[in-house]
Amino acid sequence: MMTRFLPLAGFVLLAILLGVGLKIADKKTEIPSPLIGRPVPDFNLPELDNAERVLGPMDFRGKPYLINFWASWCVTCIYEHPYITDLARSGRLRVVGLNFRDEPEDARDWLAQHGNPYDVVITDYDGRVSINFGVYAAPESFLIAPDGEVVYKQIGALTPDVIEEVILPMVLEMEQNKS
Amino acid sequence: MKWLSFTVLSVLLCWATAGTAQIEVNQEPLVFENAEQEARFNQLTLELRCLVCQNQNLADSDAPLAHDLREEIHGMMMAGKDDDEIKTFLVERYGDFVLYKPPVKGNTLVLWVAPIALLLIGAIVVGVVVRRQAQLPSPGVEGSDQ
Numbered sequence: 001m002m003t004r005f006l007p008l009a010g011f012v013l014l015a016i017l018l019g020v021g022l023k024i025a026d027k028k029t030e031i032p033s034p035l036i037g038r039p040v041p042d043f044n045l046p047e048l049d050n051a052e053r054v055l056g057p058m059d060f061r062g063k064p065y066l067i068n069f070w071a072s073w074c075v076t077c078i079y080e081h082p083y084i085t086d087l088a089r090s091g092r093l094r095v096v097g098l099n100f101r102d103e104p105e106d107a108r109d110w111l112a113q114h115g116n117p118y119d120v121v122i123t124d125y126d127g128r129v130s131i132n133f134g135v136y137a138a139p140e141s142f143l144i145a146p147d148g149e150v151v152y153k154q155i156g157a158l159t160p161d162v163i164e165e166v167i168l169p170m171v172l173e174m175e176q177n178k179s
Numbered sequence: 180m181k182w183l184s185f186t187v188l189s190v191l192l193c194w195a196t197a198g199t200a201q202i203e204v205n206q207e208p209l210v211f212e213n214a215e216q217e218a219r220f221n222q223l224t225l226e227l228r229c230l231v232c233q234n235q236n237l238a239d240s241d242a243p244l245a246h247d248l249r250e251e252i253h254g255m256m257m258a259g260k261d262d263d264e265i266k267t268f269l270v271e272r273y274g275d276f277v278l279y280k281p282p283v284k285g286n287t288l289v290l291w292v293a294p295i296a297l298l299l300i301g302a303i304v305v306g307v308v309v310r311r312q313a314q315l316p317s318p319g320v321e322g323s324d325q
Contacts, residue, residue, distance in 0.1 A: 031230065031273065031274050031276045032274060033274065034270065034271055034272070034273070034274045035272070071201070073201050101201045101202050101243065102201070102202065103202060125202065126202070126247075127202075127243075127244075127247055131247060131248070131251060131272065132272060133272070134272035134273045134274070136230035136231055136244055136273065137231070
């Protein structure tokens with residue numbers, strides 16, 4: 001009885017492990033951010049088109065917003081660009097473009113070529129702020145609550161699925177909590 | 180040779196994923212106050228994971244982010260921070276994943292306990308099998324009855 005049962009149990013265990021492994025295979029390189037539930041890291045970054053104007057978290061308080069880390073050298077940013085554009089046009093939340101580790105001319109050319117979906121673009125030339133956000137890929141996006149709390153991080157491109165099923169419901173919840 | 184081609188390949192892969200048109204990373208070698216500090220830096224970057232090429236440590240990786248993080252760590256060392264403070268700085272931003280040796284916590288418990296548990300299970304199975312074998316009459320002796 002036992003000798004028959006043991007190999008079967010072993011097999012089932014291995015099958016479950018394999019199933020789990022396959023299911024999370026495409027998520028394996030995604031590292032959960034320790035920033036979720038914490039205040040947005042402080043930053044003071046100049047605007048791309050007006051370096052005199054420096055913006056920080058206090059300038060965005062009071063409404064939900066999305067910080068989208070992008071760069072002209074980032075290939076996947078082109079993929080998510082139409083979805084970011086739709087999201088920004090929907091007017092449901094502000095979309096802040098955070099251009100990092102990029103030459104300003106390259107960034108401007110990129111926006112001229114593909115269109116500028118952002119409400120505002122700020123620049124993190126040396127990437128110091130991106131380190132404080134724990135950014136290790138491009139693009140990455142952070143959803144910030146009106147009180148400045150980081151509520152969600154997307155590693156890699158935003159897709160219509162993520163926008164419809166994660167971002168917008170969270171924004172809706174914030175709006176309802178407010179009223 | 181195999182090792183060499185592997186290294187070349189992984190460097191190329193990292194390079195490709197990191198892109199080529201980023202701002203130039205600082206290629207100047209880092210300067211240390213003394214050999215002891217340099218040894219500490221080398222040891223520390225060996226224990227930290229490069230997040231872009233996730234199977235490389237910070238010491239070996241040529242990804243731009245690894246460059247930046249090495250500079251950041253170097254700067255913190257110069258400012259007199261100890262290893263724990265530097266690790267905390269990185270864990271607060273990138274999570275436990277940045278450490279090759281994760282701390283024993285609720286969500287890493289499986290990682291620490293599983294090898295010991297598996298070893299124990301193996302030992303028990305071997306013990307049971309050996310004991311059972313010992314109880315059986317030896318098949319070679321049976322019937323021969325010298």
